[in-house]
Amino acid sequence: MPQTQDLLFRTLADPTRRALFERLCREGEQTVGALTARAGVSQPAVSKHLGVLKQAGLVLDRHEGRQTHYTAQRSALAPLIDWTSQMTGFWESRFDDLEDLLKRMDQ
Amino acid sequence: MPQTQDLLFRTLADPTRRALFERLCREGEQTVGALTARAGVSQPAVSKHLGVLKQAGLVLDRHEGRQTHYTAQRSALAPLIDWTSQMTGFWESRFDDLEDLLKRMDQ
DNA sequence: CTCTCATATAACTCAATGGTTATGGATAAC
C-alpha cells in the first residue's frame, strides 16, 4: 500500500491536524466544538482538518443531533509502522501480525 | 521532542524525498549521481531533497573527491516510532529501549 | 593551465494547501 503510506504521511505532516489526532487518541471521542475550543484555529479550519483525517481513515465520525463526534481510528496507523519497520529492516518478524492486533485494539 | 517529530513528519511527507531515503535504507550508500539516475527529477532537485533529509538527521554525507556519498541514518526514525507507539498506547514497554537498539544498528 | 565532470546554490515559477470570513443546512430551544 504505497498509496496509503503516502496519504498517511501527507495527512500527518500538518501540526494542527496531527494535534487533533493526538487529542482524539489520548482523550477519546470529541465534538467539533470541543476540538475547536483548544485548536488555536477557526471552526471551519478544524472541520477541514477532520475531513482530511477522515479521508485518510484516521478518524470516524458519528452524528448525534446537530453535533458530530469524532473518534481516532488507531488501526489506520498500521501502514506507518509497517513502513518504519521495513526501513529499519530488523523488525519484520515482530510486526508481522501487527495490523491484526491494531484492528482488535479499536474493538 | 515535538520539534523533532514535526521535522520528521514534514521531511518524510514528500514522496520523492521518502523514495530517496527508502533507497538509501535498502541499497546502502549512494552517490548523488546514482540517486539522480533513477529519481525521476533533476539533479538539483535531488540535492535539495538530500539537504532536507540531512537537516532532519535522516542521512549522512561523506565527500570523496568530487563525489558525495549519502547513507541513511536509521536511528533518526526513533521519534517516529515513539510517536506511533504513544498514539496506539499499548507498545510503550516494548519500545522503551528502541532508541538504543536503533543507535547500535547504525553502528 | 585548461577542460570536464560531480555536486551545490541561486533565481524563479507554479501548484498545493492551510488559513480566513461568509454562508448554508439541519437540529434543538424558545
Add this chain to the structure above:
DNA sequence: GTTATCCATAACCATTGAGTTATATGAGAG
C-alpha cells in the same frame, strides 16, 4: 414558527515548497 446553535461548505487569500534552468564551486583528467 422563529431564533439560536452546531457543523460543513464556498470563496478567497497568502504562504509554502517542489520543480525547473542557469550558474557557481571544486576536484580529477588531459
